[in-house]
Amino acid sequence: MSTPTVDPTFYRSPAEAIAAPPETLAYVVTFDRAAEQPDALAVIGTDPDAEGYGRVVGWADLPTRGDELHHFGWNACSSAFAHAGHHTDGLQRRYLLLPGLRSSNIHVYDTHPDPAQPRLVRTIDADELAARAGYSRPHTLHCGPDGIYLSCLGAAEGDGGPGGIAVLDHDTFEVVRAWETDRGPQRLAYDAWWHLNQNTLITSEWGTPSMIEDGLVPELLLGQEYGHALHFWDLAEGRHVQRVDLGSEHQMVLELRPSHDPGATWGFAGVVVSTADLSASVWRWFRDGAEWKAEKVITIPAEPAETEQLPPALQPFGAVPPLVTDINLSVDDRFLYVSCWGTGELKQYDVSDPAHPRETGSVRLGGIVDRAPHPSAPDRPLAGGPQMVEVSRDGRRIYLTNSLYGAWDDQFYPDGVGAWLAKLTTDPQRGGLAVDRDFFPHGEDFRGRRAHQVRLQGGDASSDSYCYAGG
Template sequence: MGLWKPDPSFYPSPRDAMKAPQEELAYVVAFNPDQDNRPDALAVVDTQKGEIVGWTKMPYVGDELHHFGWAACSSALCPYAPHPHIERRHLVIPGIRSSRLYIIDVKADPIHPKIIKVIEAEEIVKKTGYTRPHTVHCGPDGIYISALGDKRGKGPGGIFILDHSTFEIVGKWERDRGPQYLHYDFWWHLGLDTLISSEWGTPDMVEDGLNPEHLLGGRYGKRLHLWDLRSRRHLQALETNEHEQMVLELRPAHDPQKAYGFAGVVINNQDLSGSIWLWCRENEKWTMKKVIHIPAEPADPDQLPPILKGFKSVPPLITDINLSLDDRFLYVSCWGTGEVRQYDVSQPATPKLTATVRLGGIANRTPHPKGGMLGGGPQMIEVSRDGRRVFFTNSLYASWDDQFYPDGIQGWMVKLDADPTGGLILDPEFFIDFSDHQYRAHQIRLAGGDASSDSYWFS
C-alpha cells in the first residue's frame, strides 16, 4: 500500500510557496452584463502569451460570477487534522445574483475546465438559510463560503461550509454570532485559531448600486468581527467610525504567527476618501486603527457620473487589496481614480507608498499602450506567489459599474511587473480585452495558488 502524499502545490509556509514554479495559467471569471440572454463563463488565460486560450460556459443565465476560490490549498497541511487525500483540483464558483454554486475540475484538462456539480440556491437556503454566496476560502476542515444575506435579501449574512470531498453542504458555520449582522469578506489567523469577518451590506442594500441614503445615513458596514475559529463563537467587534463605511477586503499576515492584518475601507461619507485599517492583537485584545488615508481627487463635474457631480471630485473607491506572501508589500486598488498603489508594510503601523500605476478611472480614463482609453479602473488584484507579477481586472459589480461608469465598461485584464525591493512597471504588451467576447472580467485565480488563495501553518 502506497503512502498518501500531499498535493505538490501545497506548502507548509509562505516562504516555501514563494519558491514555487511560476504560474502558466490564470483562471478568470467573466460575466455577461446583459444577464438575460447569455451565460457567464470561466476564462483560461495563458499568462506567458497574454491571451485567452480556453472558455468554460456556464449552463444557465443570470449568475453574475463574482468571487471564487480553490476547494483545497495549503491549509490542508493542518498538523492536527491533515487531509493528504485532497488536492488543488477544483474551483468553487458562486453566482452572486443566482445564489448558485458551480464546482469545476481544472485538473483533467486545465485549458478546458469541466463543470462536475451544480448546487442550486434552494439547497443552500434549505441547509444554511443564506443566499448570495460571495467569497470562497479553502480551510483545514472544509470549504468556507461567505454569503451576503438571507432568502429575503436581508440579513444576517454569514458563512457556510462545504465538504472537501463530496461538495455536500455541511451547514451554517456560526454557532454564536453575537452582534454580527452585515457580512462581506472573511479570513483567519490559523496559528491563533481566530477568524476575522468584515461588513458591506445586505443584498437589498447593494444589488442595485450604491444607495446615497444608506451612505449618508451611515448604514453600510463599519466593523470587523473576531471569532474563535474552532468553537465558531463571536469574540469581539472593532469599529472604524461613523463616517468610514464598507469594510471590504481582508488581508491577514501570511505568517500564521503574526497577529495583524489589513482591511480596505471603501469610502468616507464626508470627504469621499478611502482608507486602509490595521488590526492587531495587543495585551490579549484586538485593536484597529487607520494607517493609510487616500483622499478624493478634484474633477470637472462634466467628467463625472450623476452620483458624483455635486461633489466635484472622484473618490478613490478602494475595492480590493492584496498582500505579498512575504508580508512586505500591500497593493491597493483605487477603482474610482484608476490607480494601483504599492505600499511597503514591513512596518505594518507605518506603511510607506513605494509605487503607483494609473489605468482607466472615472475622470482620467488613463490609456493602456495596447488598449487605448479605458473604462473602469483597477479592481480585482492578484499577486503571484513570488511577488514579481501583479494582475488586475476592471469590473466591480454590474450595477455599480453602470452607476460609476455610465458610458460603459469594456472588460480587460492587465499585468504589472513588481520589483522585489519596491516599484511597479506596467507590462505594455499584456492586455486582454474581454469585450471582444462581450464579457466583463472579475476575480483572478492563478494556477497552483497565488497571494490571496492559501493560508499556511508554519512561519
Template sequence: MVQRPDPTFHASPKLASEAPPEKFAYTLLLSPDFSKPDALAIVDVDPSSAQYGKIVHTVTMPNKGDEFHHFGWNACSSALSPLTGHAFLERRYLIIPGLRSSRLYIIDTKPHPTQAKIHKIIEPEEIFHKTGYSRPHTVHCGPDGIYVSTLGGAGPDGTDGPPGIFILDCETFDVLGRWEIDRGPQLLHYDFWWNLPRDYMVSSEWGLPPQFENGIVPEDLLANKYGHHVHFWNLRARRNVQTIDLGANHQMALEVRPAHDPAREYGFLGVVVDTTNLEGSIWTWWREGSEFRIEKTATIPAEPADPSLLPPLLKGFGAVPPLITDIDLSLDDKFLYVACWGTGELRQYDVTTPRKPKLVGSLHAGGIARKAALPDGTAFAGGPQMLEISRDGKRVYVTNSLYSTWDDQFYPEGVPGAMALVNVNPAGGVAFDKTFRVEVPDGYRTHQVRLEGGDCSTDSFCYSSA
C-alpha cells in the same frame, strides 16, 4: 502506494514563493445585462508560450444571471494543518459563487486547465434549505472544509436574518450547514480570513442585498447605513469574541488580508469611503494578549474633478473618491497593493512596518475622470478593481469590473472587460507589462483571477517561514 500531499500545498509562505511560476490564470467573465451565461476563461500566462496572453479555454455556464464573484479552490495549503487537515486532498476544483443567483458551480480543472469542465452545480434551494443564507460571495479553502461567506440571509430579498458563512464538504461538495455557533453582534457580512495556528478569524461588512443589487443607494451611504464594523472570531469555537466599530463614517469595510506568516499577528483592511471627505483608507489590526486593536494607518484623498466629467452620482461633490475596492498582500508580507477603482490608481505600499505603510509605487489605468490609457495607448475602462499577486511576488494581475449595477452607476459609458499585468520591482515600484494583452470577448466584463497552483489571496499557511 504511498500517498503524498499535493505538490502545490506548501507549509510556509516562503516555500510557496519558491514554487514554479503559474502558467495559467483562471478569470471570471460576467455578462452585465444577463443576456449570456457567465463563464470561466483560462488565460495562458506563460511568457514562453506561443499562446501567451490568450484565452485558451472557456467554461460557459448553463444558466444566466449568476453574477460570479470571489471564487476559490476546494483545497490549498491549509490542508497541511497538523490538527484538522486533509493533507491528501488535491487542489483540483474551483468553487464559483453566483452572488445574484445564489448558485454554486464546481469546476474540475483536471486533467489540464485547458480541459476544465463543470463537475457539479449546487442549486440555490439547497443552500437556502440547509443554511438559511443566500448570495454566496467569497470562497476559502479551510483545513476542515470549504468556507463560503454570504451577503444575504433568508427570504426573497435576503433580509430575513443576518448573512454569514456556511461549510461545504471538501470531497463531496455537500452543503453541511452554518458555520457560526455564536455570531454576537454581527449583522452584515463581506470578506473573511484567518490565522490558522492562532485560531482566529477576521470578517468584514458591506451591506444587505437591497443595498447593492440594484446599485449603491445614495441615501443609505450618506446616512452611514453600510457596514463599518470588523469582527474577530474564535475559529475553532465558531464564536464572535470581539467587534470593533470603525466609526459610522467609514463606510463599506471590505477586503481582509491577514499576514501570510502565521507568526505575525496582524493584518490589513480596506475601507471604501469616508462620508465626511470621500477619502479611502487602509487599516491595520493586531492582537495584544487576548484583545484585538485596529487603527487607520493610511488614507487616500479624493481627487477634485470637473463636474461635467462625473456621473450623476458624483456631480454634486465635484470630486472622485478613490473607492478602495480591493487590497492584496504579497506572500512575504512586504507589499500591500491597493486598487482605487474610482480614481483609476493602483498603489503599492511597503508594509514591512505594518502600522506605518509607505507608498513606494503607483500607476493609473482608467478612472472616472482621468480615463488613463495603458502605456501602449489601449483604453482601460473602469479602473483597477480586483488584484491577484503571483506567489513569487513579481506579478500583479488586474481586472476592472466591480459589480454590474455599480459599474453602470460609476462608469455609465460602459466597462468592457480588461485584464492587465503589472510587473513588480523587488525594491518597490510597479509598471504595466507592455507585452501582455488579453482580448476579452465582447459583452463580457472581468472580475476575479485565480492562479494555477495558488496565489496570494487563496492559500493560508500553517507553519512560519524559516
C-alpha cells in the same frame, strides 16, 4: 504500505510558496450584465515563452444565465496542513468553485486532466444553500481547516440579513451547515479570513443584498448604514468574540488580508469611502494583549473634478473618490497593493513595518475622470479601473481586472465599463511598478462579458493560509 501523496501545491510555509515554479495559467470569472449569455470561466496564458501568452487559451460557459460570477476560489490549498490527517488522503487543489452573487448557485469546475479546459462537475443550487445553511448570495470562499468557508451576504428568506458563513464539504461540495454558533452583534457580512494558528477568524461588512444589488444607495451611504466594523471570532467554535467599530463614517469595510506569517496577529482591511471627505482608507488590525484593535494606517484622498467629468452619482460632490475596492498582500508580507477603482490607480506600499506603510509605486489605468490607456493601446481610453488585484506567489507579477459589480459599474461608468485584464511587474525587494505591454486581454477577448476576478494556477497571494513559519 504506500506513502501518502501530498499535492505539491500545498506549501507548508510562505517561503516554500515563493520558491515554487511560476504560474502558467490564470483563471478569470466573467459575467454578462444583461444575462443574455451565460457567465463564463476564462483561462489566460501567463507563460511569456508560450504561444498563448496574454491570450484566452480556454473557455467554459456556465449552464445557466444571470449568475453574476464575482469571487471564486480553490477547493483546497496550503491550509490542508491544518486538517487532522486530511492532507494525506488525496485532497488536491483541483476544483474551482464559482459562486453566483445574484443567482446563489455555485458551479464547481474540475481543472484536471487539462488545466486549460475546465469541466463542470457539480452545481450546488440556491435551494441547497438556503436549506442547509440558511444563507443566500454567496460572495467569497476560502479553503479552510474543516471545509470550504463561503461567506454570504444574505439570509435564505427575504432580502435582508443576517449574512454569514456556510461550510461546504471539501470532497463532495455538499453544503454542511452554517458556521456560526453564536453571532453576537454581527448582522452584515462580506469577507472572512483567519489566523489559523491563533484560532481566530475575522469578518468584515458590506451590506445586505437589497443595499447593494441596484448600486450604491446615496441615502444609505449618507445615513452611514453600510458596514463599518470588523468582527473577531473563535475559529474552532464559530463563536463571536469581539466587534471593533472603525467609525460610522468609514463606510463599507471590504477585503481582509491577514499576514501570511502563521505566527503573526495582524492584517489589513480596506474601506471604500469616508462620508466625511470621500477619502478611502486601509486599516491595520492587531492583537493587543487579550483584545483586538484596529488603526487607520493609509488615507487616500478624493481628487477634485469638474462636474461635467463626473457621473450623475458624483456630480453633487465635485470630486472623484478613490473607492478602494480591493487590497492584496504579497506572500512575503512585504508589499500591500491597493486598488483605487474610482481614480483608476493601483498603489503599492512597503509594509515591512505594518504600522507605517510607505508608498513605493503607482500605476494609472482607466478611472472615472482620467480614462488612462494601457501602454499597448495609447489612443484607446480605458473605462473601469484597477479593481480585483492578484499577486503571484513570488511577488513579481500583479494581475488586475476592471469590473466591480454590474450595478455599480453602470452607476460609476454609465457610458460602459468594458472588459480588460492587465499585468504589472515589480521587484519584490525594491518595489516599483511597470505595466507589461504584451499582456492585455480586453474587449471581445472576453466575448461580451465583463472580467471580475483572477485566480492563479497553483495558488496566489490571496488563496492560501500557511501553518508553518520555516522554509
